[in-house]
Amino acid sequence: xTRSKLLSxxxxxxxxxxxxxxxxxxxxxxxxxLGFFNITSVLRYNSMFALVALGMCFVIxxxxxxxxxxxxxxxxxxxxxxxxxxxxxxxxxxxxxxxxCVGLVNATLVTRLKIMPFVATLATMLAxxxxxxxxxxxxxxxxxxxxxxxxxxxxxxxxxxxxxxIALAAYVVGWxxxxxxxxxxxxxxxxxxxxxxxxxxxxxxRIKFLVYLASGGLAGLAGVILAAxxxxxxxxxxxxxxxxxxxxxxxxxxxxxxGVGSVGATLAGxxxxxxxxxxxxxxxxxxxxxxxxxxxxxxxxxxxxxVVILQAKLSARSTAAVKEY
Amino acid sequence: MSYSPSAARAAKSxxxxxxxxxxxxxxxLVLLILFNLIFTRNFxxxxxxxxxxxxxxxxxxxxxxMTLVIxxxxxxxxxxxxxxxxxALAPMIFLGKIIPIENIYLAVAVAxxxxxxxxxxxxxxxxxLIASFKIQPIVATLVLFIAGRGIAQVMTNGNLQTFRVPxxxxxGLGRVFGIPFQVILMVIIVLAAAWVLxxxxxGRQIIAIGGNERAAELxxxxxxxxxxxxxxxxxxxxxxxxxxxxxxxxxxxxxQVGLGMELDxxxxxxxxxxxxxxGKATxxxxxxxxxTIQLVRYTLLANGVPDAAALVVKAGIxxxxxxxxxxxRAHA
Numbered sequence: 001x002t003r004s005k006l007l008s009x010x011x012x013x014x015x016x017x018x019x020x021x022x023x024x025x026x027x028x029x030x031x032x033x034l035g036f037f038n039i040t041s042v043l044r045y046n047s048m049f050a051l052v053a054l055g056m057c058f059v060i061x062x063x064x065x066x067x068x069x070x071x072x073x074x075x076x077x078x079x080x081x082x083x084x085x086x087x088x089x090x091x092x093x094x095x096x097x098x099x100x101c102v103g104l105v106n107a108t109l110v111t112r113l114k115i116m117p118f119v120a121t122l123a124t125m126l127a128x129x130x131x132x133x134x135x136x137x138x139x140x141x142x143x144x145x146x147x148x149x150x151x152x153x154x155x156x157x158x159x160x161x162x163x164x165x166i167a168l169a170a171y172v173v174g175w176x177x178x179x180x181x182x183x184x185x186x187x188x189x190x191x192x193x194x195x196x197x198x199x200x201x202x203x204x205x206r207i208k209f210l211v212y213l214a215s216g217g218l219a220g221l222a223g224v225i226l227a228a229x230x231x232x233x234x235x236x237x238x239x240x241x242x243x244x245x246x247x248x249x250x251x252x253x254x255x256x257x258x259g260v261g262s263v264g265a266t267l268a269g270x271x272x273x274x275x276x277x278x279x280x281x282x283x284x285x286x287x288x289x290x291x292x293x294x295x296x297x298x299x300x301x302x303x304x305x306x307v308v309i310l311q312a313k314l315s316a317r318s319t320a321a322v323k324e325y
Numbered sequence: 326m327s328y329s330p331s332a333a334r335a336a337k338s339x340x341x342x343x344x345x346x347x348x349x350x351x352x353x354l355v356l357l358i359l360f361n362l363i364f365t366r367n368f369x370x371x372x373x374x375x376x377x378x379x380x381x382x383x384x385x386x387x388x389x390x391m392t393l394v395i396x397x398x399x400x401x402x403x404x405x406x407x408x409x410x411x412x413a414l415a416p417m418i419f420l421g422k423i424i425p426i427e428n429i430y431l432a433v434a435v436a437x438x439x440x441x442x443x444x445x446x447x448x449x450x451x452x453x454l455i456a457s458f459k460i461q462p463i464v465a466t467l468v469l470f471i472a473g474r475g476i477a478q479v480m481t482n483g484n485l486q487t488f489r490v491p492x493x494x495x496x497g498l499g500r501v502f503g504i505p506f507q508v509i510l511m512v513i514i515v516l517a518a519a520w521v522l523x524x525x526x527x528g529r530q531i532i533a534i535g536g537n538e539r540a541a542e543l544x545x546x547x548x549x550x551x552x553x554x555x556x557x558x559x560x561x562x563x564x565x566x567x568x569x570x571x572x573x574x575x576x577x578x579x580x581q582v583g584l585g586m587e588l589d590x591x592x593x594x595x596x597x598x599x600x601x602x603x604g605k606a607t608x609x610x611x612x613x614x615x616x617t618i619q620l621v622r623y624t625l626l627a628n629g630v631p632d633a634a635a636l637v638v639k640a641g642i643x644x645x646x647x648x649x650x651x652x653x654r655a656h657a
Contacts, residue, residue: 028653035469038652039366049423066462068410091359113648113649113651114642114651115644115647115648116601116602116647118400118601119595119601119643119647120461120644122588122592122643123590123640123641123643123644124640125588125638125640126588126636126637126639126643127636127637127640128637129633129636130633130634130635130636130637130640131633132633133632133633133636134631134633134634137610138631152537194473221498235513239584239585243402243467243470243471246463246464246467247467247471250467253452256461256463256464257461263619292478292479292483294478294481294482295479296475297471297474297475297478298472298475298476298479299475300471300472301468301469301470301471301472301473301475304467304470304471304472305454305468305472306466307566308458308460308464308465308468309454309458309460311460311461312458312459313458315643
């Protein structure tokens, strides 16, 4: 009993433990790893992925999937860049609005037309990408530097990057919604057993609708940060973001079958994958080994492999433990 | 509002949704061809046919493997990365970068066999993760989706490999009786897969697993073995497609070969009428689905619509096709 409890604890907090170990490793091995510059640049860059992964986490908890987040972020960045001359807030609103539009389409396809999330969001992925390319005329769109729009991506507040604050705020809201509201409990209920949820009178479709809408909005927000950080709306960015987000969510211990999940562990998953890359860069800087940037994806893939195998073993054990009762 | 039994019977004998679900893709394809015959200049030429067929070939080859995987209720996201691996490996062998082989025919043969087999082995690895560890296919194949392209990039150090080896490039540029060789290859693969799915025990087992895995297992189907094979076949198909792509391009770029192919293949399967939840599959449908998507794109481009807009239209077609099929099932 204590053994299986220990294992389930490892399942829940394994990702946090791994993250701490990785940071400890980096701190001991590299001089500037915990330096101000490195910390802020890691946080600034990964805040975009954190936002996308948060939306993905909620979608996956309902048992769905959202493949459109990457191209939605690209669309958001283009729209935000186009509106940025009107002011920072208008650029922000426009980017998020574009994301919400894609989310609305996803939500409608999944809940009204009952199209499988995988197919529905695959289609909107193509459509959002096409729309972004059309709006941007197949090239990147420079943002306005006069309106203060770039503040959203490039400046600091109280010593921390603004994108990191935005991502942190989103995670706090996400955590509160998941743990302290009926909608949040409904998200897990729908993912656990949709039919049972319906029979209990919970508005399953409304919950799913909200989740896809939120995922679109968060992807749009990530796009705004992308545009503000790099000074341009980029219609061809975002390729593979959806799979990175899925990987982060899975590494965070959220089951793809839905019904189980944690907002905090997802954030840890994003940071773990992000810092892994950072460590690799430092290791190259040391000069002992010379790993090209291409190793990055190989190592990420290997890492994901280890995590999913561990998860599979753990969940097999816990089902076995339940059966013993 | 009177109830008429004859009307009810008529409704049963002809359900438009059911009809569309069955023949929608074929009808769409015929309509597209008619539209093009009337409005697109120079459409009814051998050249147009060849352009469209050669562009659709690699998608169809990959989509055939994907159809089998999806028929078992799975999915294979790694196909594009496996194309990159086989596409990176083959030139390294026939250009003699690994071991110099004097005879060019022997070198090309070794290159083809080794690189396609390696892709098949990676597919087997996917199947092993899915069958032995019960990892969901979308996650299990995500591993190689991420790592696979990295492996190809590491092998070539991200460099473009260019070559001019007619013996090898025959599979992408050669012709037999005026027909591009890759089209013949595609037809052979499609026919073989259609035969396997319809006429062999293995094919019926694939469908049985997709329909109800537990029931299939209880009735004695070796579920794990079938899954291993199916993912290995998908890997082999991806490996072949990777070779065709680099043969056409006369170069291999690990960053580009097969990029986004998983989505094109899944779209072709979905439009073709294979259930994405498994249990019902049609290889010919997949062929028609891929051709429909290709022809839509061609039609739009030939009539001056930008490529980006074609993406939006493609998205609409995928949703429409899947929705119609669902209505057909709901009414059946």
